[in-house]
Amino acid sequence: xxxxxxxxxxxxxxxxxxxxxxxxxxxxxxxxxxxxxxxxxxxxxxxxxxxxxxxxxxxxxxxxxxxxxxxxxxxxxxxxxxxxxxxxxxxxxxxxxxxxxxxxxxxxxxxxxxxxxxxxxxxxxxxxxxxxxxxxxxxxxxxxxxxxxxxxxxxxxxxxxxxxxxxxxxxxxxxxxxxxxxxxxxxxxxxxxxxxxxxxxxxxxxxxxxxxxxxxxxxxxxxxxxxxxxxxxxxxxxxxxxxxxxxxxxxxxxxxxxxxxxxxxxxxxxxxxxxxxxxxxxxxxxxxxxxxxxxxxxxxxxxxxxxxxxxxxxxxxxxxxxxxxxxxxxxxxxxxxxxxxxxxxxxxxxxxxxxxxxxxxxxxxxxxxxxxxxxxxxxxxxxxxxxxxxxxxxxxxxxxxxxxxxxxxxxxxxxxxxxxxxxxxxxxxxxxxxxxxxxxxxxxxxxxxxx
Ligand code: UDX
Numbered sequence: 001x002x003x004x005x006x007x008x009x010x011x012x013x014x015x016x017x018x019x020x021x022x023x024x025x026x027x028x029x030x031x032x033x034x035x036x037x038x039x040x041x042x043x044x045x046x047x048x049x050x051x052x053x054x055x056x057x058x059x060x061x062x063x064x065x066x067x068x069x070x071x072x073x074x075x076x077x078x079x080x081x082x083x084x085x086x087x088x089x090x091x092x093x094x095x096x097x098x099x100x101x102x103x104x105x106x107x108x109x110x111x112x113x114x115x116x117x118x119x120x121x122x123x124x125x126x127x128x129x130x131x132x133x134x135x136x137x138x139x140x141x142x143x144x145x146x147x148x149x150x151x152x153x154x155x156x157x158x159x160x161x162x163x164x165x166x167x168x169x170x171x172x173x174x175x176x177x178x179x180x181x182x183x184x185x186x187x188x189x190x191x192x193x194x195x196x197x198x199x200x201x202x203x204x205x206x207x208x209x210x211x212x213x214x215x216x217x218x219x220x221x222x223x224x225x226x227x228x229x230x231x232x233x234x235x236x237x238x239x240x241x242x243x244x245x246x247x248x249x250x251x252x253x254x255x256x257x258x259x260x261x262x263x264x265x266x267x268x269x270x271x272x273x274x275x276x277x278x279x280x281x282x283x284x285x286x287x288x289x290x291x292x293x294x295x296x297x298x299x300x301x302x303x304x305x306x307x308x309x310x311x312x313x314x315x316x317x318x319x320x321x322x323x324x325x326x327x328x329x330x331x332x333x334x335x336x337x338x339x340x341x342x343x344x345x346x347x348x349x350x351x352x353x354x355x356x357x358x359x360x361x362x363x364x365x366x367x368x369x370x371x372x373x374x375x376x377x378x379x380x381x382x383x384x385x386x387x388x389x390x391x392x393x394x395x396x397x398x399x400x401x402x403x404x405x406x407x408x409x410x411x412x413x414x415x416x417x418x419x420x421x422x423x424x425x426x427x428x429x430x431x432x433x434x435x436x437x438x439x440x441x442x443x444x445x446x447x448x449x450x451x
Contacts, residue, residue, distance in 0.1 A: 003106045003449045004032040006098060007134075008065070010111035011042045011083030013049070013265035014349050018136050018204050020053050021235035022109065027060050029446050034061040034101055036094075038087050040069070042079050045265065045329050056239045065090070065097065084113050084187065091117040099126045107449055109134050109202070112142070115191040122197055130448075133195065135203040137350045138378050139210040139231065141371035142203065143217055144168060146226055148185075148192045153178050164221035166212050172373035175393075196225055200448060204233035204354055207437035208427040209382055230445055232438045234358035234428050237333045244331040246289055247338065249324050253287055256342030258323075259412055260335055260361075262291040263347040263368060263394070271308055272398055278313045280404025281323060286412045287340075288323035291330055336361050342418070343411040344385075347394060348372040353379050360425020362386075362417040364407050368394040383420030386411060 005026055009019035019035070027033045041047045054062050067083070067090040094117075098105060107130045110117055118131045135142045147162050153170070155178055160168040176182040180189075195201065207214055210231070216222065217229040250258060261281065263269070269277075274292070281288045292305065305327050306314060317323055332352070335341060336359050344361050346352045347368040353375050356363050363385030365376040376387040388407055391399045411417060431438040 001103070002030050002032050004034070004101065004103050005107050005109065005449060006034045006036060006063075006101065006105045007109040008036040008087070008094075008111065008114070008117070009038070010087060010113040011038065011046070012080040013043075013045055014351055015111050015113060015136050016046055016049065017351055018134060018235060019109075019111070020049070021204075021238055022134055022202065023060055024057060024238040025232075025236065025442070026449075027057065029442065031446070031449060032061075032103070033059075034063050034105065036063050036065045036097075038067050038083065039064045040067075042083050048329075052241060053238065056241060063097065063101075065094070067093075081184065081187075087114050088116055088187075091120045094121060095124045095126050098129075105129055107132060107199075110198075112136060112145070112191060112201075113187075115194040115198070116187075118194040118197050119190075131198040133198050133201045133227075135201050137371040138353070138375045139203055139205050139213040139217060139229065140166075140378055141350075141374035142201070142229075143213055143222075144173070144374065145188060145192050146195055146217075146222070146224060148177070148189050150224065163223035164219060165216045168374075169377075171389075172377060174370050174373070195227065198227050200228045200230050200445065201226075202230045202232060202445065204235050204350065205231045206233045206428060206431035207231055208431065209233075209357060209424070210378055230441050232441050232445065233431070234354045234438075236432075240331065242331075244334050245328075246324065246326050246330055247334060250289065250335065250338045250340045253340035255339045256418070258287040258289055258340045259284075259343040259345055259364075259408055260289050260291075260332075260341050261345040262330070262332065262352070263293070263366075264349040264352060265293070269394065270398075271310075273395070274308050275310055275313060276399060276401045277404055278309055278317065278325075279401035280408065282313075282316060282320065283401055283405040284408040284412070285322070286343075286408055288408075289326065289335065289341075290323060291326045343408075345408065345411070348376045348379060348387075350375050353384070356421075357382070357384055357424050358428045360422040360428075362411060362421035364388075364411045366391055366394050366399070382424050383417075384424045385417060385421065 007019055007023050009016045023033050023035050037050055067086040109132045112133050112135045115133050143165050157170055176184045214231055333355055336355050344356050345364045348365040363379055365379055365387040367373045367376050379385050380387045430436050
């Protein structure tokens, strides 16, 4: 009989999208799939995406999970962080919901950001199921997370060496992790504690891309016992109806002539920094498609855009016809697949890095927060792009337009990046051929789910 699997994503497009891809993949491999959708969603982008996903995947069951919203008096007022917490605190509502499903579910996939839910669910008498984690980050950052409960981080050291794992540079560790009282840190620690209770950790990465780390995680030689690490990336895009508006502009541009500029599903950047980026793009003389977001995801109103970028810069961009500024949600995967795209200036969120890897698009990485420096290390080491480390974390200092101009030119004109990125794209495809590393692991997961 086909196994019935439930999935519970966390908040934010960077977490929701890999879950939708995993749900589509499991459904295509003869699993019955129920996706629990935490309500209310944090953004309209999430709600729109869910609606369009279910419209093209009617065989995937949707089950709304009404979480108890937290009071925004939480000192860490980030809405995504609050939603992670809301999901974790509402987990007691899950057992009756999950046990009402028919046929009974045999496994639940949780986001690494809400892994601590396993602690509350695993001992529940009405649920006799297996648990899996979907890690929405690089294997490299995941490997750091696994050791967090046993670590005292000292910023005075240069490197961190954990038994059985490749070493980490201290300067790449997100600053909040040095403060064990920080709410973000305590949440990561409680999630990390739950990892040992799950049957497997599924990850959107592929063996060739992170071979050393993946082998270390599965070697049994780490100082803590870990479940099997199951790399099955790059995730295939799921069918998504409708065409992205910016594609008609791209259609008119020569092959590999455009740099795509986007810093993920939400980006809080100072107005001054936004202006430097705009000036830098213009000075580079490269064509560009620049997606601008305000703090919370979806779109920027015209007046807000003028306020952010400045009317004169917007006019200059329009006059020079060198690029376009998009103020709405775009279909990033379609853009990255377009023949006109020759480079990607990105914050190095893990989904963005994998989407670029899959298509062999070279990246210019400028890390914003969280796992992104670890991701950028992977990108740099694999030859997928360049990472000017001296720019620091995005927002740490004002990176001037001349610096941006220089790196954009390097990205778009130095052909070594293009050929190295192409090699990454070929390896990513190979992982999914019959007998490829990710294809084999998927087969293994399906067998595990049938047990
Ligand atoms: C977050 C974290 O910031 C990131 O570091 C972590 O690795 C995953 O969770 P986010 O910042 O949103 O993610 O970036 P990213 O991982 O790149 O995910 C964004 C997703 O939204 C990508 O799949 C991207 O294709 C999609 N996207 C983003 C769009 O389709 N359109 C947009 O306009 C913006």
